[in-house]
Amino acid sequence: MKLAKYTYDLLLENETVIIPGFGAFVSTYKPAEIGDNEIKPPLKEISFTRQIRNNDGMLVASIARKAKISQTNALKRIEKECENILYQLDKGEKVVVEDLGVLFYNEKNEIRFTPFQEDNLLLDSFGFQPVSMDDIIEEPVVEQKTKPIKLPEYKGEPLIVYHEGRKKVGWYWYFLILIPIFIGGYSIFTKFSKSINKEIHSVPIPQTEKQEIIVQTITPSDSVVNGSIARNEAIETVKTETAENTVSTDTKFYLVGGGFKSEENAEKFIVRLKERGIDGIMIGQKGSLFLVVIGSFNTESKAYNSLNEHVKKYPDWNLWVLEK
Structure with a gap:
């Protein structure tokens, strides 16, 4: 199948590749999974459907660009290739889609597709291979035994250790110390509050002077004229923005x-x-x-x-x- 190479390249970057008049190859992301003693990397699963046949232009444009031909000739090549595929399927043969899978008729005379399992079209998993869990061997943990260090025996005179006794201080000593501290703090606080009250009473209160309030009157005619000018400017701005953002309806x-x-x-x-x-x-x-x-x-x-x-x-x- 000559279309296989173009289809394969497009599936690397796109989720769906439509072959006009024939069907579409669809790629679905499948996350990594742990199977029977095997860890499989994430991949793209490829499937085929006959429900999507309308020409979206992507495959035609790709063939026209790479083969350096017009899109009309590229579409004719695709149609001819599809006729050849259907002819082989009608004869009961299986059609191999290179690097993707195999097309064939089932018992109900419906086209079915079996993907190849070897290739992974997910670029993020390029080069990843399934890992067998049987190959993982746990190494035994070896305990390292340390030999005790023998210290030389002390043969001199025995050491005498003196322990100094702690003097007990009664709680009344703490009480006697706190009394003068409390009295001194209270006297300082009293003097400070009195000085603040004197300063507050000595601050003069400024006299406020009467000021004339000038009210500027606006005549109704001025407000109407200014309002109409503002509205006209707003309308012109909206018209300008609408004209710039409107796409011509004649575009085909x-x-x-x-x-x-x-x-x-x-x-x-x-x-x-x-x-x-x-x-x-x-x-x-x-x-x-x-x-x-x-x-x-x-x-x-x-x-x-x-x-x-x-x-x-x-x-x-x-x-x-x-x-x-």
């Missing part, structure tokens, strides 16, 4: 920067575009994907001219033109 062609299965990933992509100086806008969903556009045009030629300019600057981006 959009330059799509990416399609995402979750709205959160689409908003993250808009933030990354903002860091590069590009204004990205999410215009809603097309199928199950949230589309982020980086430009809108009235004619198809302008849209493809912008597409070619962006492809030269950012060859790794999956850009395409959406007619709406």
